[in-house]
Amino acid sequence: MKQVTTLGQFIIEKQNDFPYAKGELSRLLRDIGIAAKIVNREVNKAGLVDILGDQGATNVQGENQKKLDVYANEQFIAALSSGGECCIVASEENDDMVRIDSEVSKNAKYIVAIDPLDGSSNIDCNVAVGTIFSIYRRITKNGLPTLEDVLQKGTNQVAAGYIIYGSSTMLVYTTGKGVNGFTLDPSIGEFCLSHPNLKIPEDGTIYSINEGNYVHFPDGVKQYIKYCQVEDKATLRPYTSRYIGSMVADIHRSIIKGGVFIYPTTSSAPNGKLRLMYECNPMAFIIEQAGGKASDGFNRILDLEVDSLHQRSAIFIGSEHMVLKAEEFMKAHSAGQANGVVASKKSVA
Ligand code: AHG
Ligand code: MN
Ligand code: MN
Numbered sequence: 001m002k003q004v005t006t007l008g009q010f011i012i013e014k015q016n017d018f019p020y021a022k023g024e025l026s027r028l029l030r031d032i033g034i035a036a037k038i039v040n041r042e043v044n045k046a047g048l049v050d051i052l053g054d055q056g057a058t059n060v061q062g063e064n065q066k067k068l069d070v071y072a073n074e075q076f077i078a079a080l081s082s083g084g085e086c087c088i089v090a091s092e093e094n095d096d097m098v099r100i101d102s103e104v105s106k107n108a109k110y111i112v113a114i115d116p117l118d119g120s121s122n123i124d125c126n127v128a129v130g131t132i133f134s135i136y137r138r139i140t141k142n143g144l145p146t147l148e149d150v151l152q153k154g155t156n157q158v159a160a161g162y163i164i165y166g167s168s169t170m171l172v173y174t175t176g177k178g179v180n181g182f183t184l185d186p187s188i189g190e191f192c193l194s195h196p197n198l199k200i201p202e203d204g205t206i207y208s209i210n211e212g213n214y215v216h217f218p219d220g221v222k223q224y225i226k227y228c229q230v231e232d233k234a235t236l237r238p239y240t241s242r243y244i245g246s247m248v249a250d251i252h253r254s255i256i257k258g259g260v261f262i263y264p265t266t267s268s269a270p271n272g273k274l275r276l277m278y279e280c281n282p283m284a285f286i287i288e289q290a291g292g293k294a295s296d297g298f299n300r301i302l303d304l305e306v307d308s309l310h311q312r313s314a315i316f317i318g319s320e321h322m323v324l325k326a327e328e329f330m331k332a333h334s335a336g337q338a339n340g341v342v343a344s345k346k347s348v349a
Helices: 007-017 024-044 067-083 120-125 211-216 219-229 247-257 276-289 320-334
Strands: 054-058 064-066 086-091 110-118 129-137 159-165 169-174 179-185 190-195 206-208 260-263 293-295 315-318
Touching (some): 007 024, 007 190, 024 110, 024 129, 024 159, 024 190, 067 110, 086 276, 110 120, 110 276, 120 129, 159 247, 169 190, 169 247, 169 276, 247 260, 247 276, 247 315, 260 320, 276 315, 293 320, 315 320
Parallel strands (some): 086 110
Antiparallel strands (some): 054 064, 110 129, 129 159, 159 169, 169 179, 179 190, 260 315, 293 315
16 A cells, blocks of 8 residues: 655655754644645635624635634644744734744744635635635844844745645645645545646646736736637637636646736736735746746846735746746736835726
């Protein structure tokens, strides 16, 4: 019988890749894995129990919060608090960073940024949702950790991952030495290594974007979409369009099959919609580690300066050749509309 490697075993084995590791990061990853299983249990029975529907509150971005967002947020924060390895959690669901003040945690080394439930509008219709996390080392040496510890560039990430609660539940993560995927075997309650050393195809034939917003896109994106739709046998065009509306699920598909996922700036969201700290940066780290590329249309996502917890960014992410081609169109048709620059009238006409 083939030997299975569980997430716990794998994390311990990989600790040897980091000769000075004291096991803190391993414990942190293990805690995230445990919280993921608890959230998975709730997501799976979302249709059965009275947990569906709006919580009534709105989160910091002014969006309706679903009950499962709140539940997932509580579970991850609880797991990270009791683990003792994390001193601050920055979550989509909390306006401010959450300091973990317990005796064991307040001097802990790590900061976690998290989107506890990604794609929450998909819960009610049984479509895949996810969790995204990003881990940084604390910068300040003494006293209480500060916002400076949190607002670090994507290149400083020591680990990042996502969980996809889909037709099966998977946890995919990187510590900067490749990407590995684990599938939850519900019969034994363990994540088992199923996708070792994941690599994204260099090229693909699937583009993924909310085309309903076409009229609001920068010209470069409009032209790239046209390019995807033109017939050309040599490049297997026209490409296929797929858009789930859960970033985790759209990007997971891109890793497995190849493709590009784009959430550009729009005239109504001039800085983009997706959040840099807990959506774009962790996904960019994972994709780069899988051999792909992630940019805001002009600049590498991981190099972007971070000024605030809930900062947004445009994102073009996926197979290297597809992202490069989309960037060519941005350069040719939307130069001057980089992140943070409001799209000109011309570009949204
Ligand atoms: P969240 O549920 O965490 O707010 O994230 C939703 C995000 C992302 O997962 C998805 O790709 C995107 O929003 C969909 O946005 P549109 O509905 O505007 O296409
Ligand atoms: Mn999200
Ligand atoms: Mn979310």
